[in-house]
Amino acid sequence: MWGLLFGSGVGSGFAARLLRKSLESRAQGPLAPLQRHPVVALTFDDLPASGGLSPDETRVGILTRLAQELKANHLKGTYGFVTGNDLPGDPDSQQALRVWVRVGMNIGNHTFSHPSLTTSTPAAFEHEIALNEPLLSRYAGKRDWHWFRYPYLEEGETPQKRSAVRDWLHAHGYRVAEVTLTFEDDDWSDPYDRCRAKHNEAEIEWLKQSYLENATEFIRLGREEEQIAFGHEIPSVLVLHATAMTTLMLPSLLDQLREQGFRFTSLARAERNPAYALDPGVGIADGGPLTNEFLNARHLRYPPFQPEPVQRLNSVCQ
Numbered sequence: 149m150w151g152l153l154f155g156s157g158v159g160s161g162f163a164a165r166l167l168r169k170s171l172e173s174r175a176q177g178p179l180a181p182l183q184r185h186p187v188v189a190l191t192f193d194d195l196p197a198s199g200g201l202s203p204d205e206t207r208v209g210i211l212t213r214l215a216q217e218l219k220a221n222h223l224k225g226t227y228g229f230v231t232g233n234d235l236p237g238d239p240d241s242q243q244a245l246r247v248w249v250r251v252g253m254n255i256g257n258h259t260f261s262h263p264s265l266t267t268s269t270p271a272a273f274e275h276e277i278a279l280n281e282p283l284l285s286r287y288a289g290k291r292d293w294h295w296f297r298y299p300y301l302e303e304g305e306t307p308q309k310r311s312a313v314r315d316w317l318h319a320h321g322y323r324v325a326e327v328t329l330t331f332e333d334d335d336w337s338d339p340y341d342r343c344r345a346k347h348n349e350a351e352i353e354w355l356k357q358s359y360l361e362n363a364t365e366f367i368r369l370g371r372e373e374e375q376i377a378f379g380h381e382i383p384s385v386l387v388l389h390a391t392a393m394t395t396l397m398l399p400s401l402l403d404q405l406r407e408q409g410f411r412f413t414s415l416a417r418a419e420r421n422p423a424y425a426l427d428p429g430v431g432i433a434d435g436g437p438l439t440n441e442f443l444n445a446r447h448l449r450y451p452p453f454q455p456e457p458v459q460r461l462n463s464v465c466q
């Protein structure tokens with residue numbers, strides 16, 4: 149089992165020892181209290197055109213507000229992961245991405261057209277990454293765009309496929325932008341657009357409230373999963389999406405995170421933690437955060453959680 153966990157070429161001996169030690173000391177019983185001052189790096193997926201677009205919105209408007217809010221909160225250098233196929237022939241998206249970078253944010257590679265690795269061959273997937281590079285290079289200028297976020301967080305359904313794509317990424321100078329925290333913020337995007345179209349203020353209030361409640365619940369869950377996977381919380385990486393709803397909610401979300409004791413860091417600094425150099429050594433068909441890969445690989449129990457209000461999200465303002 150350990151051989152499987154620490155597959156070939158994975159991480160340092162130090163990292164492996166650290167995980168072993170922490171797993172030995174970890175009983176799958178009560179969890180330790182959460183840290184008073186956890187650390188998180190925010191990241192945004194699906195730039196420049198995440199989610200739908202209300203008739204009174206533009207991509208420039210959304211990404212300008214998002215980037216300005218991040219800058220106002222001293223979060224310059226935040227990474228947004230770009231799929232280039234939204235750019236050609238769409239001046240609004242092109243300008244939005246220019247603004248994002250000009251305000252001081254970074255961009256990384258999210259493939260050209262967001263394919264699923266589970267249903268792609270490694271060669272086709274690598275071609276998709278390479279296809280995106282000229283656009284990234286043009287928009288990023290001198291900034292470091294060699295960070296890669298897997299679409300759907302799918303990293304390969306067999307160890308061989310996983311290693312093949314990772315080897316290609318490393319050979320091409322990429323680091324993998326892993327995720328440890330997600331609350332599926334993009335699931336609020338379509339409902340929000342529908343409720344706006346109907347001017348349904350009462351339901352928009354419910355969307356705002358449930359967005360923050362869901363964030364609290366799933367961020368707690370993610371931190372507990374880190375404890376189970378690694379024996380302790382690590383500097384987290386939160387995935388968000390550059391939607392109108394998340395742009396609207398970002399000030400409240402940042403307030404809430406601060407109230408929970410969070411401090412903010414960069415993606416590069418978060419991933420200096422040795423846990424990010426570990427490899428679960430198994431293939432997983434369904435995408436998910438890094439922590440889930442370790443829990444699934446080792447058949448560990450997930451902590452209980454209050455599920456997302458999927459039914460109401462699907463029916464609200466229909």
Ligand SMILES: [Zn+2]
Pocket residue numbers: 193194258262298299300
């Ligand atoms: Zn994506």
